Amino acid sequence: MNQQKIPVQVSRVKQLSPNIKMFEFIAQDTQLSTFSAGSHVTVHMDEAGIRRAYSLISDPQQPQHYRISVLRDEQSKGGSAYMHENVAEGDLLHLSPADNFFPLVHDNTSKHILVAGGIGITPFLSYLYELEQADMEFELHYCFRDGANAAYVDELRERIGNRLHVYDNAQDQHLSVEQLVAQQGKNTHLYVCGPQPLIDAVIESGNALLGKERVHFENFGEVASGGSSFEVHFQRSGFSLEIGEDSSILQAIENDKRIDIECLCRNGVCGTCETTILEGEADHRDHYLDDEERAAQKTMMLCVSRAKGSRLVLDL
Template sequence: MTSTVFDASAPAARTSSDFEAEVVVVERRDEADGVVGVELALPGGSDLPSWTPGAHIDVELPGGLTRQYSLCGDPADTSRWRIGVLREIDGRGGSRWIAEELTVGTSLRIRGPRNNFPLHPAARYVFVAGGIGITPLVPMVRAAEAAGADWVLHYGGRTRASMAFLGELAGYGDRVRVHPQDETGLLDLDAILGAPAEGTLVYCCGPTALLDVVAERCREWPAGSLHVERFTAAPAVVDGEDTGFEVVCERSGLTVAVPPELSILEAVENAGVNVLSSCTEGICGTCETPVLEGEPDHRDSLLTEDERAANDTMMICVSRCRGARLVLDL
């Protein structure tokens, strides 16, 4: 079967919501070794905002931490949101707190949803997940299946016991290919992606090493075939040393000097301009800002090549200026 998932006249795009609220944990359970599933709802039982596959939310945690987690439940269920959290032994404490301290009834402040990894129209999909990278792909395969699309999911992990949502995914039959490393070795990406396929989109989420190899295998695929979501920022390509420049905050009526040692985000916040931000690594999209004049030096891990070339938006937590002046909608 080769049908189109969504109306091609209205392609998916990055979306963001201004919704911010206190939610309560209504359920938590172990989804796999080291992976906790958490379901969130509004205290009064009102509906949460709608979302689309690939979306994530910002979750504020104790100690001033803010973390992004993909929504991995059913978009049709507006009564609650589900996230999956991997306990990272070497992390900065957020996932450890969720794994060890978070209980049913706990209140959390959230923002979103924001979608930087939208599911675009296609006749066929190849989904590739590594470990906790399965979370944004669970609602994607649900959408592909519901629309009657042709799709396959290749899901790799260290062991079967460490791989979340296997029971849920088992209902899709042989469309889901499970590859525990201790049983079958690493994902055979040459076999999975070796032959470019017209009309097929590849969606991948997982550790950096997986994303890098998938990107290499997709070099011969048609432009725009590969879509990835990163947990950590890709190394930025920097030409020479950073220099200072001016940022004109059009709405605030301020002109701010950005020295080499500060990001735009830091400089404008120091000047009293309030900007929403979260990851400060150029991967979450919270600080995305329209560019009115000037040429950004894009250093994020989010914008596509076409979006970078358009130069009409930028992530001010990491990106800089190629000239002496930027005018931003701040």
């Protein structure tokens, strides 16, 4: 895990919609690096003890600045609320280096279909630079609840024209995922980022009609981890915590503050919170381990997975 922290200054803040802000960062004492489309950075809000990953939306090959967009989530555990309420132009923050769990497949022989839901538009904003530069065939299908709260619609219309398809649910416009996927050729790559129901629908249709190797997805927020309560004992640290019905192991650890645990994605994709199981069995809910690894019950992802029984012992 790269523990480097890059000092940056907030060079610009722009209100894009009533609940979305754009933040621009410039480096303080070093240069920012180029990155690949779909990358994210972790923003360290040290004053609040919060770290959150956000997709980079700027040109991957023009790192004079990094830009992100942050949705003010009413259910926020602190990250988006802190960014919206406390971060202003001129402030100093730290970023972790860019990392990518959702890269674009560079294949000029294939069509690329991008499906975004709400703030899930963000990783695709950096995709567009690479798609256009490589002259790849693509379409962007952008769904949102209400056009008044959607970001980047006008800019996207101007930039990519008829390759943009928008679905404003408030105007009774809805995307039929099954129909969209059925219209595609077998050489299509399908990408989705947005709310879990949209991701699930695209994965189901995409896997059935195109095959798993051509379906690519990223969650943009913390996935709920509800279920029966259970106890977790941390063997090396020598204490236990009760994990409530509506809490993840990761959230319980962060609230307790005695163990420092890294997690970039908070939705079972990146693998950074993978932890060894010493006793008990996990109810695996991640997208990182394969079926064989899940059956082996040797490790688990603390951000989404739970216990099958009443107790787990972990190597922490």
